[in-house]
Amino acid sequence: MQLRFVGCGDAFGSGGRFNTCFHVTGAHFNLLIDCGASSLPALKQLGIACNDVDLILITHFHGDHFAGLPFLLLDAQFSRRTRPLVIAGPAGIAARLTQVMEALFEHSSTTPRKFELSVIELVPEETTRFGEVSVTPFAVVHGNSGGPFLGYRIEAEGKIVAYTADTEWTDRLIPLGRDADLFIAEAYTFDKPVKNHLSLAALEAHLGEIRPKRLVLTHMSEDMLRRAATLPHAAAHDGMMIDL
Numbered sequence: 001m002q003l004r005f006v007g008c009g010d011a012f013g014s015g016g017r018f019n020t021c022f023h024v025t026g027a028h029f030n031l032l033i034d035c036g037a038s039s040l041p042a043l044k045q046l047g048i049a050c051n052d053v054d055l056i057l058i059t060h061f062h063g064d065h066f067a068g069l070p071f072l073l074l075d076a077q078f079s080r081r082t083r084p085l086v087i088a089g090p091a092g093i094a095a096r097l098t099q100v101m102e103a104l105f106e107h108s109s110t111t112p113r114k115f116e117l118s119v120i121e122l123v124p125e126e127t128t129r130f131g132e133v134s135v136t137p138f139a140v141v142h143g144n145s146g147g148p149f150l151g152y153r154i155e156a157e158g159k160i161v162a163y164t165a166d167t168e169w170t171d172r173l174i175p176l177g178r179d180a181d182l183f184i185a186e187a188y189t190f191d192k193p194v195k196n197h198l199s200l201a202a203l204e205a206h207l208g209e210i211r212p213k214r215l216v217l218t219h220m221s222e223d224m225l226r227r228a229a230t231l232p233h234a235a236a237h238d239g240m241m242i243d244l
């Protein structure tokens, strides 16, 4: 299994980074985690074949995690995609997807497609299988708008990848990330508490309970990016590839 950080930026383009999108592939699966507004050009810059992606997991409905879908779907249509696509995410995702598609490309939500598109709601702490991939969402805490909010624990090929999504500290991050082979955690600030987001200090206070085998920080503010080279943890960068 491989994971590529297609985009690991925040909503403000901090550090010139692309919005959140991770590409996860194995022998028999090909999925994205999140699809922020800039994800289609970011995927193409890395030479990733978007029409080979079978599953897109969405954590929440903020533009830097979700607003790339209309571009991806439009590209799929114009490039004559035939492979079925599943988009899965928090409750209400079908209506949210229609809204964002209509806002960005009028009538695009009703244009006939040559491929089958399934939009699936995931329930926190209920595992759903997509072929050889098991996905368990956990409810995380990220404010009052743009939710519900899900972090993911994903199991495939005997390995576990966990992603906090955008969240302030919640104890649900412990079962989400426990003993994960790769734990991708938001670290928006160094130690300054910010409502709805995770600071590195808050994360570090619980790393002993989570015990990830490998930790990579993502979704960093300008201040965190300035410190990235001196941090005691790995920090993501766009294009970073991780072999599991």
Ligand SMILES: [Zn+2]
Binding pocket: 010, 011, 020, 062, 064, 065, 166, 219
């Ligand atoms: Zn975000």
Ligand SMILES: [Zn+2]
Binding pocket: 060, 062, 065, 142, 146, 166
């Ligand atoms: Zn967010």
